[in-house]
Amino acid sequence: MNFLTNLYSFFIYNPQQAFSFNSGPFFLLFTLFIIAYSFIYKNKRLRNSFIILFSLFFYYKLTGWYLFIMLLTASIDFFIALSIQKTNNKKRKFILLLVSICSSLGLLIYFKYIHFIMENIYSIVKLEYNALNILIPLGISFYTFRTISYVIDVYREEIKPTTKYSEYIAYMSFFPLLIAGPITRAKNFIPQLRRNFNIKEEKIYKALFLIIIGLIKKAVIADYIGQYCNMVFDAPAGYSGFENLIAVYGFALQIYFDFSGYTDMAIGIAKLMGFDIGINFNKPYHSLNITEFWRCWHISLSTWLRDYVFTPMAFKFRRWGKAGIFSSLFITFLICGFWHGANWNFIFWGGLLGLIMGVESLTSKYRKRMKKKTNPTLYKILSWFLTFHIITFLWIFFRSPDLQASGVIINRIFSDFSWTYLSPFYDARPLLIWTIITGFIFYCIPTRWYSFILLRFQILPYWVKLIIFIMVVQLVIQFQNTDVQAFIYAQF
Amino acid sequence: MNRKNILKSYYPHLLKWKSGKHFPLLKFAGIAVVTLIIFTAYSYRPNPISIGKKEIKQSGIKDYFSPASFGIGMLAIKRSDTSNQKAVIDSSKQRFLLIGDSMLETLSYRLNDYCKKNNHTMNAVIWYSSSTLWYGNSDTIAYFIKKFDPTYVILVLGANELFVKNINTRDKLVKNIIQQIGDIKYIWVGPPNWKEDTGINNLIFRNVGKKKYFASKKLTYERFKDGAHPTKKSGYKWMDSVATFIMNESMYPVILEFPDAPALQKPSLTLLGPHPPKGL
Numbered sequence: 001m002n003f004l005t006n007l008y009s010f011f012i013y014n015p016q017q018a019f020s021f022n023s024g025p026f027f028l029l030f031t032l033f034i035i036a037y038s039f040i041y042k043n044k045r046l047r048n049s050f051i052i053l054f055s056l057f058f059y060y061k062l063t064g065w066y067l068f069i070m071l072l073t074a075s076i077d078f079f080i081a082l083s084i085q086k087t088n089n090k091k092r093k094f095i096l097l098l099v100s101i102c103s104s105l106g107l108l109i110y111f112k113y114i115h116f117i118m119e120n121i122y123s124i125v126k127l128e129y130n131a132l133n134i135l136i137p138l139g140i141s142f143y144t145f146r147t148i149s150y151v152i153d154v155y156r157e158e159i160k161p162t163t164k165y166s167e168y169i170a171y172m173s174f175f176p177l178l179i180a181g182p183i184t185r186a187k188n189f190i191p192q193l194r195r196n197f198n199i200k201e202e203k204i205y206k207a208l209f210l211i212i213i214g215l216i217k218k219a220v221i222a223d224y225i226g227q228y229c230n231m232v233f234d235a236p237a238g239y240s241g242f243e244n245l246i247a248v249y250g251f252a253l254q255i256y257f258d259f260s261g262y263t264d265m266a267i268g269i270a271k272l273m274g275f276d277i278g279i280n281f282n283k284p285y286h287s288l289n290i291t292e293f294w295r296c297w298h299i300s301l302s303t304w305l306r307d308y309v310f311t312p313m314a315f316k317f318r319r320w321g322k323a324g325i326f327s328s329l330f331i332t333f334l335i336c337g338f339w340h341g342a343n344w345n346f347i348f349w350g351g352l353l354g355l356i357m358g359v360e361s362l363t364s365k366y367r368k369r370m371k372k373k374t375n376p377t378l379y380k381i382l383s384w385f386l387t388f389h390i391i392t393f394l395w396i397f398f399r400s401p402d403l404q405a406s407g408v409i410i411n412r413i414f415s416d417f418s419w420t421y422l423s424p425f426y427d428a429r430p431l432l433i434w435t436i437i438t439g440f441i442f443y444c445i446p447t448r449w450y451s452f453i454l455l456r457f458q459i460l461p462y463w464v465k466l467i468i469f470i471m472v473v474q475l476v477i478q479f480q481n482t483d484v485q486a487f488i489y490a491q492f
Numbered sequence: 493m494n495r496k497n498i499l500k501s502y503y504p505h506l507l508k509w510k511s512g513k514h515f516p517l518l519k520f521a522g523i524a525v526v527t528l529i530i531f532t533a534y535s536y537r538p539n540p541i542s543i544g545k546k547e548i549k550q551s552g553i554k555d556y557f558s559p560a561s562f563g564i565g566m567l568a569i570k571r572s573d574t575s576n577q578k579a580v581i582d583s584s585k586q587r588f589l590l591i592g593d594s595m596l597e598t599l600s601y602r603l604n605d606y607c608k609k610n611n612h613t614m615n616a617v618i619w620y621s622s623s624t625l626w627y628g629n630s631d632t633i634a635y636f637i638k639k640f641d642p643t644y645v646i647l648v649l650g651a652n653e654l655f656v657k658n659i660n661t662r663d664k665l666v667k668n669i670i671q672q673i674g675d676i677k678y679i680w681v682g683p684p685n686w687k688e689d690t691g692i693n694n695l696i697f698r699n700v701g702k703k704k705y706f707a708s709k710k711l712t713y714e715r716f717k718d719g720a721h722p723t724k725k726s727g728y729k730w731m732d733s734v735a736t737f738i739m740n741e742s743m744y745p746v747i748l749e750f751p752d753a754p755a756l757q758k759p760s761l762t763l764l765g766p767h768p769p770k771g772l
Contacts, residue, residue: 470526
């Protein structure tokens with residue numbers, strides 16, 4: 001009886017239970033899903049229905065009945081997109097577009113930003129704000145951007161709206177994309193729902209390889225480094241300048257491995273199911289300037305912002321010349337910052353990024369001239385060094401709980417840095433140091449080596465692949481159960 | 493068609509099945525299923541396997557389905573720990589042992605004031621950077637109990653494990669600590685959280701019960717510049733709350749009247765460096 005009760009609770013929404021791609025419960029349910037999927041994927045209708053059912057269940061397990069918020073957004077935009085296509089009246093089309101954007105953004109603002117807005121209004125009028133009991137539905141920022149892009153594309157007549165409600169729900173709820181993207185466009189995804197799949201073994205092993213790489217990146221490297229970063233960023237004054245600096249570099253690695261690892265798993269899972277959802281990261285820390293960095297970091301978000309925010313705005317401000325470009329970049333990145341979270345830190349981070357991008361666009365000719373005059377290798381090294389450190393510096397504002405903590409971190413690094421901390425740091429946290437070093441090496445693996453390793457992996461005997469997978473899962477378990485030493489100093 | 497012929501006609505399909513051509517996805521499913529079976533079976537093993545000093549850790553799969561694991565911590569609590577009946581106050585002189593992590597430094601000064609006022613004595617042991625992992629994997633508490641022969645133990649532990657991910661793995665360590673204290677009267681002062689923890693407070697509470705657990709996380713503190721440790725002033729108020737709890741709500745109430753003046757002598761403090769026990 002107890003077993004049945006526990007089994008029942010396993011299928012019920014439980015905020016305490018992790019259900020991300022690297023969690024045990026997900027792995028168990030996904031295995032059952034893929035067994036059933038392997039028998040039905042050739043039947044289009046059955047396959048799509050099954051995907052919708054599992055996706056909705058996945059989202060329910062993550063956010064409970066907030067599932068209906070997503071369904072509401074999807075339903076509104078599905079019908080509005082159809083109405084936009086049916087009408088020939090331009091004004092009416094525009095009004096429908098506005099209604100759609102307002103409803104999607106309205107829900108996003110209500111759930112994600114209401115606390116921030118109210119807190120700031122109350123602090124201006126000097127009243128005490130009692131926080132409303134509103135939780136943020138997981139993935140709301142991602143699916144809101146997906147649905148907005150769909151309606152805008154229909155409005156711009158770049159795509160024809162789907163007439164099948166089930167197709168749109170499948171697009172909106174497709175579980176590999178739900179939580180952390182990529183923000184795949186409808187024009188790339190919906191046609192895949194209409195295709196017949198022939199999933200080949202080669203593709204399956206490529207997917208398995210991506211899942212393995214994603215697991216190592218997310219659940220081993222990022223999560224372990226993240227434990228240390230969390231401790232330092234939450235109470236930076238308690239740590240030396242050296243420890244703060246390690247946390248800052250550590251976070252640069254953590255955020256990349258966390259996000260790109262999760263994306264690799266999402267891409268791998270989608271590939272297993274026969275879907276291609278594109279890439280989202282392309283060696284961003286190799287970039288030689290911030291503009292290049294944003295072309296390689298969270299590609300689906302940066303292209304979304306380019307297509308739906310920056311380009312229309314730059315077109316609007318075209319008479320202003322360079323000032324127009326600068327303003328458009330600045331506003332786009334302010335929005336980008338605010339999209340990442342309801343906090344002044346994110347806005348500040350976005351604003352700084354926008355400023356730097358603006359300055360880069362204004363100085364592009366000057367930099368080109370300088371490049372010609374300087375030794376190319378030296379120029380590359382200096383550009384890379386500067387870009388990497390600007391990005392890493394900006395991450396301080398992104399990760400800190402507030403602007404004050406960001407200031408403390410910067411202050412500690414510059415006022416309390418000493419190499420003498422290295423030895424006790426290594427004695428207390430050797431695994432952390434080795435994880436960071438491994439992370440950097442892992443990151444620096446050239447793409448051609450990566451392709452070579454993938455090919456080798458694909459032709460390995462089946463049982464070797466099985467052993468590799470088991471070893472990686474054990475590695476994840478080992479790291480998940482190993483904690484980073486908290487404070488190492490004596491006599492605070 | 494007889495049975496033999498039917499089987500023969502299916503043979504090419506069976507071959508295709510075996511080579512994965514019909515259902516290639518089952519090849520992936522095979523890897524996932526075998527992995528799941530291995531990790532589920534291993535999670536049910538009573539003790540993890542060790543290679544040298546390294547332990548091959550178990551997955552938490554068992555916790556999802558095994559009814560016993562849902563009662564983590566409960567085994568250590570006696571029925572009397574949860575009853576609402578008020579215990580009789582003990583007016584005898586006490587020998588306190590205040591032991592734990594660096595958080596207890598400010599508490600020790602105030603407890604010293606209480607001891608002076610109420611004719612008790614005390615010893616404090618601070619093991620810097622310690623956690624249930626260190627105390628639970630060593631006999632430090634048993635050693636100091638033997639050394640100081642206390643009548644009352646106040647344990648201040650948990651601040652260095654606010655963000656531990658799989659907190660249930662610390663359950664047996666918490667139980668080991670309680671076992672080391674044995675029949676001596678004790679309370680466990682929970683960590684003064686500066687951020688929501690991942691479950692250490694719940695774990696301690698589930699193991700010791702409400703009458704032996706002081707929830708420090710409910711108080712607000714002024715912190716040192718490190719953002720974690722309470723200031724001396726705040727630490728004094730914290731100890732006042734702990735003393736009130738001991739006298740009025742705890743399982744083992746003893747006389748702890750509010751001190752009128754600070755003690756002239758410093759408390760007896762034993763400091764242990766931030767080094768983990770051997771083997772960790």
